[in-house]
Amino acid sequence: MIEIERKFLVNSKAYKNESRQKTTIIQGFLNTDPERTVRIRIRGEMGFITVKGKSNDSGTTRFEWEDNLNIKDARALLHLCEPGIIEKTRYEICVGKSLYEVDEFHGENEGLVIAEIELKSETSPFQKPDWLGAEVTGDVRYYNSNLGKNPYKNWKDET
Template identity: 45%
Template sequence: MGVEIERKFLVDHEKWHQLEKPAGVHYQQGYILNDNNRTVRVRITDTQGYITLKGSGTSHMSRAEYEYEIPLKDGRELLKEFTKNGTEKTRYRIPYDGFTWEVDEFLGDNKGLIVAEIELEDEHDEFEKPYWVTKEVTDDARYFNSNLAVHPFKDWD
């Protein structure tokens, strides 16, 4: 079984914007299925499509995940014909202390939100946080991409 072990953190905007970083990748994504225990997501970049199935897990940190590349044309069609809600973001991959941090700068209705994620091999793996990473939000469901698609950041109090 595929398992994703991931922790999420907020990012200090000022420190992030001062950081020298590689070019980001633009993502559009939408949800074919989006409930409390499972999601089916379609995601596209400028060059590739993906379909991802996520299930429930032992915690917000660990859950079943299967991701497959699909043709970009199929991804565009699936987004258009089968999804209602989605998100848009630019993702940056930042190597730091032996790990790769994926930092998402959200666009559209989630503009202003920047979230850093680190994928681990084990829930108990130790790692050092970069200086631009702040509060952990792994257990805060508002920050799940699937929830941002239906309850965007712009609507939060």
């Protein structure tokens, strides 16, 4: 139930040629308190509820619990979410022995592309593909729970 993850910006569209799967994701947050977030997600035709705890100081590690929801319940719960529903396309790319999930955001977050990799430990080695850009692990602006409240279009020129 502990998630160890690193996030990176993406510097080219080359990941699309390496993708083994592409899925549409719609998600919202019932709660965006920094101590605990509660997310409702529709991924393809499946629904999920996820609870995440506060990240450690580096932003790499936090508690995560997830369970399936039927699609009807997930759609109904999205209507109860805080303003700022997120829509994105997720690409799954194998690089060496690792799986990268690259999220291409739409709507208010158009233009933002983030790659995430889950690791077994904070010091686990991993291959970095050429399309991987600057690391943004721990930068709370890039947390999905914050992108709903303060979308990329509002701050992208500041980076």
